[in-house]
Each structure stands twice: as structure tokens, then as C-alpha cells.
Amino acid sequence: MRRQFTIPLSALGLIVFLGVVVTFDYITLLFDPVSDNAIEFEVTEVDQATGLPVLSHPQLIPRIIHQTWKNESIPEQWKAAQESCTLKHPDFEYKLWTDESSRKFIAENYPWFLDTYDSYAFTIMRADVIRYFVLEHYGGIYIDLDEGCQSRLDPLLTYPAWVRKADPTGVSNSVMGSSPHHPFFLKLMLELKNYNFNWHVPYITVMYATGPLFVSVIWKQFKRWATSDAEQVWVLMPAEPTGAYFNDLHGSSWHEDDAKWIMYLGVHWILFTVLGFVLAAVVGITSYLVVRRVYFPRSGLKYKYVHYGE
Structure with a gap:
């Protein structure tokens, strides 16, 4: 009878294995100190x-x-943040990429990506990807409009x-x-097509396909084989307000109602983790009972009812 469990248990093991492989980079992000x-x-x-800072190491990124x-x-609410960067850096070239100029740039320089670029369900996804392409192409520093330069x-x-x-x-x-x-930015560009899925939830679709979670996963993958100093990707750590490069105004102009719900999940992650384990236990027990009923039906058993007092 044990052999009858082989197929369902093997299938379950394969599903678990594939699940771990697919989600490995996402799971390990939770335990990465990001301090490398x-x-x-x-x-x-x-x-x-000149009034300009004296660099202790050679300049590698163009101004x-x-x-x-x-x-x-x-928008008015972001003009002060924009000007805090441009006024502090008059010796830097400034490039503002609009919807029109971004698409033209992709069409002229990366025509192989134009169909994917046009296929994105949300405008913010195109705003995400253009930053990877222009940084790979020109180099420089990309800054969100709601990030002021301190x-x-x-x-x-x-x-x-x-x-x-x-x-x-x-x-x-x-x-x-x-x-x-x-x-690293070349890898971001090349992996975009592989992650172009519409999850039918705006926040998740953006985060996984083009946004921060996409960048984080590719960063995890890239760290495994980047060996030379020139290939390294450095990480800017949080700083106190008096010792920071940027002022984050938290614009999040692309967030919709689904983002609020997901943020709520993040705040109450312990509760939902427990509920997840409970749900997994229920699914596991139910699966066991189904397998048992399918492979060990109680047909042929006869029950005798005894009526007392007759």
C-alpha cells in the first residue's frame, strides 16, 4: 500500500522543490544584511x-x-526637490526624460525592446525601465523627483x-x-523581458516586473558572479538627516488602493505569517485525507447497527 503514496508524494515534493527554486532569491532577500x-x-x-569637492578616488561616473x-x-510639490539637485550641481548635465523622449530613446537605441516597452500596463513601468537604459547608455546618477539633494x-x-x-x-x-x-545595468535591461508578467494587481505587477523588487532580485543574482572591482555594485546605506545625500519626500504618485492593502500586510506581517502557516496546515491535512480516501476507500466495510431496547 505504501507504493500507492509514491506518485502523490513525488508530485508534492516536485511542487515544493520548484517553489523553492522560483522563490529562492525573494526568500533570501529577507536575510540579506545588504551591508556588503x-x-x-x-x-x-x-x-x-573652484568651490567643488576634492575627490579622494578617481571619478568613474559621469556628471x-x-x-x-x-x-x-x-508638479509644484516636487520643484523644490528638483531645484535642490540642479542648483547644488551646476557643473552636472541635467536630463529630464519625458514619456515622448523616453520612447524615442528606446526606439532609436534599443529597438529590440520597443515592443516590450509599449506593452507595459502601467506608465510607471516605463518610467522604471528608462532609468536602467539611460544609466547603462550614458552613465550618471538617476534621482526620483521626490528625492531632494541634501x-x-x-x-x-x-x-x-x-x-x-x-x-x-x-x-x-x-x-x-x-x-x-x-x-549590472546591462543585466537589468536584458532580464526585463523575462519578468514581464501582469499579475493583475497594479502594485505587485510594478514591483515584480520593473520596480524595486525586480532590481533587488537581479542584484542578488548579479552578486553571485561579480568578481572584479569594476563589476561590483555598491549599496548606499541609510544616514541620519544631518549626514545624508538625499531628502526623501515619499511621493509614491503611482500607488493605487492595492498598495495600501499590501502596506497593511507589511505592517502586520507576523499575524499574516501565522495565518499562512495555519492555511498551509489545513491544505496539507486536507490533501492527506483526500489521498487516503482515494487510495484506501472503505468500500466493502459493513456496519452493524444495534438498536437497544427492542
């Missing part, structure tokens, strides 16, 4: 003649600031590529820097 290659805030000397918006009319960014130009630590885990795509043609 950490960047801390650095106070630099200022050249008295370019990239930002994105649907058109050239920046300090000069010159020390960040001495790293070949960097991203910022996300809360609570993984890395973010809100600010990033890269030298031209860095292999």
Missing part, C-alpha cells in the same frame, strides 16, 4: 579655487543627473555602480548611479 560593499556618507574637502516625468511641466553627490561618482538600501529589505531604484555600460 556599503557606502556611508562622506564629508569631502572643497577646492578653494549627469537623470530624472523622469510624463512631460516637461514638473549634499553634493561628488563622492558617489567614485563608485562604478551603486543602488540604495530599501526598507525593510532589498535595494531601491529611487536613486542609482552607474558608469556607462556597467554589467
